[in-house]
Amino acid sequence: MQTRTLGNNGLEVSALGLGCMGLSFGYGAAVDKKDGIALIRAAYRKGFNFFDTAEVYGPFDNEELLGEALAPFKNEVVIATKFGFKIEDGKQVGLDSRPETIRKVAEASLRRLKIDAIDLFYQHRVDDTVPIEEVAGAVKDLIQQGKVKHFGLSEAGVNTIRRAHAVQPVAALQSEYSLFWREPEKEIMPTLEELGIGFVPFSPLGKGFLTGKINERTQFSEGDFRNVVPRFSKENRKANILVVELLSYLAELKNVTPAQIALAWLLAQKPWIVPIPGTTKAHRLNENIGSVDVELSGDELQRINEVVSAMQFKGERYPEHLQKLVGR
Secondary structure, eight states, X not given: OOEEEETTTTEEEESSOEEOGGGTSSBSXXXXXXXXXXXXXXXXXXXXXXXXXXXXXXXXXXHHHHHHHHGGGGGGSEEEEEEOEEEETTEEEEEOOOHHHHHHHHHHHHHHHTOSSEEEEEESSOOTTSOHHHHHHHHHHHHHTTSEEEEEEESOOHHHHHHHHHHSOEEEEEEEOBTTBOGGGTTHHHHHHHHXXXXXXXXXXXXXXXXXXXXXXXXXXXXXXXXXXXGGSHHHHHHHTHHHHHHHHHHHXXXXXXXXXXXXXXXXXXXXXXXXXXXXXXHXXXXXXXXXXXXXXXXXXXXXXXXXXXXXXXXXXXXXXXXXXXXX
């Protein structure tokens, strides 16, 4: 697979990463452990070297799964994980980015991932009770100790990014970005380009919507968080289907899939963008890989941008209590 560089510190990764959350958390029941290990190892064999997880996915189960799956080639991959949520009795109960907590989370993540240093350590959500300078300083200490290699932020706002970067260079920002959510283009992406920070879009397929496999009749399984996402209400799915119809039309012309068009569009935006689509299925993994070789001409990209910019998508991307935690 092709490679890309995140940020100015030389963090080189595969052009696509694998978002591992869905193997353990968020989309209904967790996959069987042996199936999860098989998928992660298949991704590695196919050229993925960038794997994304977090302590809160499970909690803890996803890091453990990744640690076991990647143990045979842990020195050949880049593993990103995250801190910042308060976890009690196996449940997420708020935010906690105090420096002492960051240090404890790092030690625990190192054990679960079976590695000596965390390649990329993100603050999962900005904690307004802890100055970002203290957060960046805590990660800087971990980098100096050799326990972390690079610092990242997730869903942070422009002011927070600048303040953090002044203390410890930020290698990458992870936030949602796709044809279904283009808000980062306004302020976030120009700031990242100015500061030399890489961009790691999660949900690059719009939480599955851009694959063309979801419509207003789709029934999500129990425990699937899309059941509580406003953008995924039955009415909003029906209203938003136009973007899928556009992707399907282009995909048919190029003899590819809507998902491949959506990922190819993302990859064409900037050379320092590395999407991390997640999947639990081997055939979807192969489909995602194929997007790296899909070429969209300048005219095609312009047409996609014009048409999608004219669309008015319905529904927020998070329920209200989670919407408050982004862009801070």
